[in-house]
Amino acid sequence: MNVATNAGLAWNRALDRFARMPFIARFALLFLGVLLVYSLPLLRPPVITTTGTDFGGVLFLCAAFALVALGLNIVIGYAGLLDLGYVGFYAVGAYAIGVLTSEHWHWPFFLILPFSVAITMVTGVILGAPTLRVRGDYLAIVTLGFGEIIRITVKNVEWLGASSGIKDIPHPPTIGSAPTPPFDEGGLFAIPHLKWDGIVPSIDHEHTTAFLAFGAKDAIPFYWLLLTVLILVILGDRLVKASRVGRAWEATREDEDAAELMGVNTFKYKLMAFALGAAIGGLAGSFLASSQSGFISPDSFLLIYSMMFVSAVILGGAGNRWGVIVGAVLIEYLPERFRSVSDYRYLLFGIALMTLAIWRPQGLLPSGRSRRVQEVEAEIEALEEGEIEEESNA
Amino acid sequence: MHFDKLFGSLDGFLSYTTGGLVFGAIYALVALGYTMVYGVLQLINFAHSEVFMFGTFAVAWVFVLLHGTDGVTWSLGKALPILLAALIAAMVVSGLVALLLERVAYRPLLKKNAPKLIALISAIGASFALSEAMGLRDHFASWFGLDDNLADYVSPGGARDVYSNPVTIEPTPLFSIGGYQVTDVDLVVVIAAILMMVALDQFVRRTRFGRGIRAVAQDPESASLMGVNSQRVIQGTFLIGGLMAGAAATLYMMKIGSTRQNAGFILGVKAFTAAVMGGIGNLRGALLGGLVLGVMENWGSAVFGAQWKDVVAFVLLVLVLLLRPSGLLGEALGKARA
Secondary structure (H helix, E strand, O other): OOHHHHEEEEEEHHHHHHOOOOOHHHHHHHHHHHHHHHHHHHHOOOOOOOOOOHHHHHHHHHHHHHHHHHHHHHHHHHHHOOOOOOHHEEEEEEEHHHHHEEEEOOOOOOHHHHHHHHHHHHHHHHHHHOOOOOHHHHHHHHHHHHHHHHHHHHHOOOOOOOHHHHHHOOOOOOOOOHHHOEEEEEEEEEEEEEEEEEOEEEEEEEEEEEEEOOOOOOOHHHHHHHHHHHHHHHHHEEEEEEEOHHHHHHHHHHHHHHHHHHHOOOHHHHHHHHHHHHHHHHHHHHHHHOOOOOOOOOOHOOOHHHHHHHHHHHHHOOOOOOHHHHHHHHHHHHHHHHHHHOOOOOOOOHHHHHHHHHHHHOOOOHHHHHHHHHHHHHHHHHHHHHHHHHHOOO | OOOHHHOHHHHHHHHHHHHHHHHHHHHHHHHHHHHHHHHOOOOOOOOOOHHHHHHHHHHHHHHHHHHOOOOEEEEHHHHHHHHHHHHHHHHHHHHHHHHHHHHHHHHHHHHHOHHHHHHHHHHHHHHHHHHHHHHHHHHHHHOOOOOHHHHHHHOOOOOOOOOEOOEEEEEEEEEEEEEEEEHHHHHHHHHHHHHHHHHHHHHHHHHOOHHHHHHHOOOHHHHHHHHHHHHHHHHHHHHHHHHHHHHHHHHHHHHEEEEOOHHHHHHHHHHHHHHHHHHHHHHHHHHHHHHHHHHHHHHHHHHHHHHHHHHHHHHHHHHHHHHHOOOOOOOOHHHHHO
């Protein structure tokens, strides 16, 4: 336990050091980090690269998961509303794309994307308006119910593809020459991957990724696209968090009655958080629908995913956008990486979830505010303990 | 929509109602575990469904142990001795799992005074781990070279497959209400559930330990200042929840006859729904919520079709919470009158 606590403290110190760096240094580090993340599927570093499954595909799913976690972070982390049915919005976004670009209409992906996001946002408002009047813990089960209602509905409505789902959802348009199977992948140009012999890298000309060619063969362009969306959403998230709306959320989360007395229309802001969170979930769902396989079915939106999303947010550190991204990537990535112990991976995953929760109850990267609160509490406790000792001595 | 199916004849109406009551009774017993833990600790014990699932396996294993694996159909009376043994085994197993859960997943967090939400994550992790451990029991057996000895306790297709109780309990019709044949199994399930509820309710209201539970639920700090050992109360709460889940598991196996490693999940969600609907933290509310949920979803499946059963359940929940935001009875465990 002591080792774990020390590791936690060291981690906190590293975070502080980063926060104290000059702006230029922080920016440079961030830039390098982003560059690394973009090139990760090409570099295929040993140890990290998944062996059992396509690494690009795993990274795509990690990015999708991170996007979902960012959206859910607005609901749970900023506004303090526990939503256990978030997968419902993911499903609405995916099905909006599925129905509008493949099942019933055949409109182009990027034209439909704003509609899909708008539809999920409206769904968020429709679900939020009646349920947000319900108190915190009850909200959890009501949202859980809604998540299931959405899944069961798409499973039983023939118009939405019923249980067989929707297939052949078109990919985003390829930029550059169109792919002509089986040899020409299209796109603008081909980028070779790296291959590793132990720790010695060499360029692998046999495996290449066609730049910006969205085909069924390679998941990497999808990953890049989603990563770009993710970065845009992070920038948007920064603006919203720092705005009047973000402060209203924080006030509502900490003490709803006090916020109301101070003139914050808490219901309005909670609904806003719900709608915005839903929209981001829908965005992630849209990209999932038009991903490499181009297939969605009700089984892609099981209730258990909602639990995984919530786990990602809480474990990463609710309220800290980098924390929830780390949490999401870990939760999506770990079971994929350890496919070699395939039978045991969910058992290990469950144990890891428990251990992490107990080791760092405040999350891996807690929000600055909750860290300050924790430090103050520790200080007060130390003072109290000290006083008690003095009294007993005297 | 087939309103005629439900309201067309009295027989149909009664048969759907009775069927719903039987399921509702099982929901209610599982709901108790959620409601007790929530009442005392204000946290959603997400892994309680796994406590129930372990109980269902304990029941089936007792039948295998005492009877063997050849499938037979017995009347309730003939199965009764084994059933009683199974009841005890299921209650013990579920109680132990619940205690383990408290020890491993909750106590370290309570000690750290961690935020409530993180306990939910820990519970989700425990739920994964428990369900997977059951799904991997063939692997564990082979580690110790016990594959051959324990093969009967694993489904033929593997540990993740449906595991059936070798003894199918044939319900005997006892009497009829308006043309619907009430069977002994239905009767036993409903009566057993109600009896256990009443017993537990009295236990919490009248005994010394029950007073401790109510005190901790009301105000943990004052309770411990008054000499209540809050850790023992919390353990006791988990244990009681586990025992009730074990009883529910026995009734479930009597009625359904088969289980699997993820059997608890959806039932747990329903039971939690029942607990919330009745007013979470309220024991009588759990009974009422369970019965109402069971009956309404059975009516719903008659009218809209069986595939819409869960949708009916959740829509009902939303409606109840909109009209009565703190559940049907809405009284917390701590506020229950002595």
